[in-house]
Amino acid sequence: MITLLPLFVACGGGTWVVDTWGEDYIETGIPADTFEDGCSVVFTTFEVEIAQADLIDGDDEVAGSVPTGRFDLVEPGPQVVGETVVTAKHYDTARFAIAPVDGDSVRVAGALTCGAASVDFDWSFDASTTYECEPAELTVPAGGEAGTQLTVHGDHLFYDGLENDDAVVRGQAIVDADGDADGVVTLAELQAVDVAPLGYSVGQFSEVTDLGAFVEHLSRTIGHVDGEGHCAVQF
């Protein structure tokens, strides 16, 4: 294989490189001016289990897969997921899965501050989510390389709507969910909060009735491609 790879590259193959990044929001925090209600958040952990990273050709076949793994996006800078040699040509789809491999699929921990109140959180989610992404321009050149980034948006966890375009980022309801007032908001405490009185909207996801399910659903919308590029979610 080692001897064949250079031959493949020389004969019309190129290298597809995948990285992942949580941007400033995950590395340094989400500032108060991003939150509609003036809250702010700092993450201490934002781990994603990338279980699949495939480049898809025009026949919906996998043109190449890169090795996957678990990444803590609090670490600064884009982190390389892997690379593989594929046929040199234009591609318009990359498929990623964030899914459990040996544990949870997403784990986020940090501190959320709203005014004088601050709570810590450490939430793990075990859903499997596939992101069908559309890189803006991805042409792998013969003998060269092209990259795709699975960009993770940490602010999505705090949206107040599951599908409306004009959802905004809010934190107060999560701070208020600290039922035992111990300064830590658990998923169980979120699940004890009815979502209907919060002014949030669930749209077609009527099975989402509590704040825990709401945040868990949002944890399945964090994937984008190359910054703000679109990914359709397969739940």
Added chain:
Amino acid sequence: MLLLLLATACADTPALVDVPVRLGGASDEIPLDGDVLLVLDRAEWTLSDLRLEGPQQTARLAPPGPAWWLGVARAHPGHEEAGAVEGELLGTWTVDLLDGAVDLGVASVYEGDLATGRITLPAAPGVVVEGTARVGGTSRPFALSLAPDIDVHGIACELSLSADAPPDGLLLSVDLAHALSFVDWSTGDADGDGLLTEADGDVGATARFGVVSTPTYTLSLEDSP
């Protein structure tokens, strides 16, 4: 040659079907769980721009359909991607659902499969619901004025339209029982004005939650008996 290409292209274009659209009426008595009966005096809904979408497809698997220029919904943050818009009826209507069904107009829809619909609920004049909630043995007058200001996506509409057998119409229905089921009708009249309104406690938020909830709306075909 050009004419041949044009003829080929036209032959592949699905036919448009004219589909009359009605908004269904509603009963003025809405029984809810918890021994609650709502007796309505007014259920005024303002909605606009009905769009009908085909089955979800990715651009990679299928080229844009004939209505690709109408746009594809790409919700953020939800990322749920509807199929291409296959038909629409544009306009804004304010209707008291208690007055019975009303004609909204005629939608032009490409024949073929539909999967979902979406409508806009504008902020103004919004939704106004007035009446009396009978909770146990107590009557509690209420008047809710809501400003939804949101698109309702994903309204189930799994239908197939054929130009050879066009339907008599499409019925958009509002399930008032679902829309109003999230309100705690035993909530106190917090401001003491003798009327339960959107300003009392969580009433405004819970009422809006139901009004903008997708299952409140259904789309179904109306065929000749």
